[in-house]
Amino acid sequence: MALITFQLEHGLKAMGSGDEPLLYRDVGLRELTSADLIDAQLEAEKVVVQNGKAVAYTSDVLYGLNLLGRQVEYIGEFKGPLDIKVLKKLHVDDFGLLQSKAQELDMALAEALAERGRSHSAG
Numbered sequence: 187m188a189l190i191t192f193q194l195e196h197g198l199k200a201m202g203s204g205d206e207p208l209l210y211r212d213v214g215l216r217e218l219t220s221a222d223l224i225d226a227q228l229e230a231e232k233v234v235v236q237n238g239k240a241v242a243y244t245s246d247v248l249y250g251l252n253l254l255g256r257q258v259e260y261i262g263e264f265k266g267p268l269d270i271k272v273l274k275k276l277h278v279d280d281f282g283l284l285q286s287k288a289q290e291l292d293m294a295l296a297e298a299l300a301e302r303g304r305s306h307s308a309g
Contacts, residue, residue, distance in 0.1 A: 188217045189259060190291050194284075196277035198261045210262020215288055217295050218257055222267075226252035257288050 197209040230248035233240050251270050258266040273281065 188291065188295060190215050190287060192283070192287055194261070194276070194280040196280050198264060198272070198275060198280075200263070208262070210264060213261050213284065213287070214259035214266075215257050215284075215291055216259045216266075217291060218253060222253065222256040226256055254285060254288055257291070258284070 191212065191214050193211045194213060195211075197211040200208045200210065202208045226249055227244055229252045230245045231242055232245060232248075233242050235241070248270075251273060255268040255270065255273055256266065258264075258268045260266055261268070261272075264272065273284075276284065
């Protein structure tokens with residue numbers, strides 16, 4: 187399973203066991219699994235009542251955030267998956283970097299898969 191690592195600029199703040207403030211910068215992002223996709227979609231599904239009927243829909247925003255949280259293997263001592271509450275604690279720059287690196291990983295995996303398909307069809 188692919189894993190990329192990088193550092194956050196501002197870091198994730200937490201309190202240590204002795205009430206000392208800690209700052210975690212090291213991040214590991216992993217590739218998504220089928221289970222991640224399914225679980226993220228189920229978590230993003232909401233049921234609302236419209237005109238007296240229950241209607242289910244999936245929020246694209248919640249789905250994306252759930253996927254991102256599942257892709258985080260760790261931020262320092264925080265082990266993934268991260269819930270949205272933890273993602274909200276990130277500085278906006280770090281949140282953007284996390285999204286950007288996750289997209290880079292997804293694109294690299296898609297390119298590798300496409301390359302593998304081309305090499306098999308060329309034979």
